[in-house]
Amino acid sequence: MxxxxxxxxxxxxxxxxxxxxxxxxxxxxxxxxxxxxxxxxxxxxxxxxxxxxxxxxxxxxxxxxxxxxxxxxxxxxxxxxxxxxxxxxxxxxxxxxxxxxxxxxxxxxxxxxxxxxxxxxxxxxxxxxxxxxGHGAHLDTFGEFEVLRFSLDLSWSERNTIRVAEMERDHDIRIVAFERGDGSASSIPTRESILYNGDSVLACVRHELIEQFSKYIQD
CATH class of the missing domain: 3.40.50.720 (NAD(P)-binding Rossmann-like Domain)
Incomplete structure (x- = not known):
């Protein structure tokens, strides 16, 4: 509450x-x-x-x-x-x-x-x-979309990784760029790119899907 x-x-x-x-x-x-x-x-x-x-x-x-x-x-x-x-x-x-x-x-x-x-x-x-x-990662708004930068939360999942294609398919979003959690590398992803818990992610998300997508956003 x-x-x-x-x-x-x-x-x-x-x-x-x-x-x-x-x-x-x-x-x-x-x-x-x-x-x-x-x-x-x-x-x-x-x-x-x-x-x-x-x-x-x-x-x-x-x-x-x-x-x-x-x-x-x-x-x-x-x-x-x-x-x-x-x-x-x-x-x-x-x-x-x-x-x-x-x-x-x-x-x-x-x-x-x-x-x-x-x-x-x-x-x-x-x-x-x-x-x-619970997110405070708003960067900009484009029509129906919000541009968010956030730390990826996979702590609720049995896996510590997720493919970009899986996130985009399941949540109708677009991953624009990511940076490893330890700052070692940053990249514009392909659909096969692997994201890890704690990675910094830049994404475009529809307004109405933010609540559904919020499980991936660290508080």
């Missing part, structure tokens, strides 16, 4: 909060407008706090010290960025996700290492997929 703080309780924030709550997460929603909490409906099982999402005291009241994910989904890019920066840098939250309206800001988000969702539709679903998958 994960502890999630959602900043912003508009259409996207309320939908996301209910999805996470229904999935078993402990959810706290922050919004400066107390009337916004009506968007959550009567069946919401989480908590709410009126305040500003990048205010340290407000975040502490929301339980940021034990938080696994902060998702900032207000309608203001600067607010979302500040929420993520404060949560990550001051409180050490391991995974922060920002909603991004202006694609011109994508480079800044990537340089800061902030995971984000850019778009106007299915935003709640995209953020939900990121939260439940």
């Amino acid at each position: 994960s502890n999630v703080i959602v900043v912003g309780c508009g259409r996207v924030g309320s939908q996301l909060a209910n999805m996470l709550s229904d999935n078993g997460s402990n959810v706290c929603v922050i919004d400066r407008n107390v009337d916004a909490f009506a968007n959550l409906g009567r069946n919401f099982n989480g908590s709410t706090i009126q305040g500003v999402g990048f205010d340290e005291e407000t975040l502490e009241k929301a339980g940021v010290d034990e938080c696994d994910v902060v998702a900032a989904v207000t309608q203001l890019d600067n607010t979302n960025l500040m929420c993520c920066e404060v949560a990550s840098r001051l409180f050490g939250v391991p995974h922060v996700i920002a909603r991004l309206y202006n694609p011109d800001h994508e480079r800044a988000y990537m340089q800061l290492g902030i995971d984000y969702v850019c778009g106007t539709s299915l935003v709640a679903e995209d953020v939900f997929s990121k939260v439940v998958s």
Whole structure:
């Protein structure tokens, strides 16, 4: 069970909060407008706090010290960025996700290492997929695809290796490049290339397949 703080309780924030709550997460929603909490409906099982999402005291009241994910989904890019920066840098939250309206800001988000969702539709679903998958390896977005860099996790498997062709076939993804876990070599793979547990992998993954694919991503 994960502890999630959602900043912003508009259409996207309320939908996301209910999805996470229904999935078993402990959810706290922050919004400066107390009337916004009506968007959550009567069946919401989480908590709410009126305040500003990048205010340290407000975040502490929301339980940021034990938080696994902060998702900032207000309608203001600067607010979302500040929420993520404060949560990550001051409180050490391991995974922060920002909603991004202006694609011109994508480079800044990537340089800061902030995971984000850019778009106007299915935003709640995209953020939900990121939260439940637990990955923070987002590099870029191309239409239906996300470009991810992550350490390969095969600890759940009986094998310590997997062929690129097997991963691509079973999960409808494309492995773009990989580097050995010890840094000894990097390569653009062929279908017969073998990947090992702990290798660093660059891959293109469809949005809707991230949760399914997340078993390969080390936390």
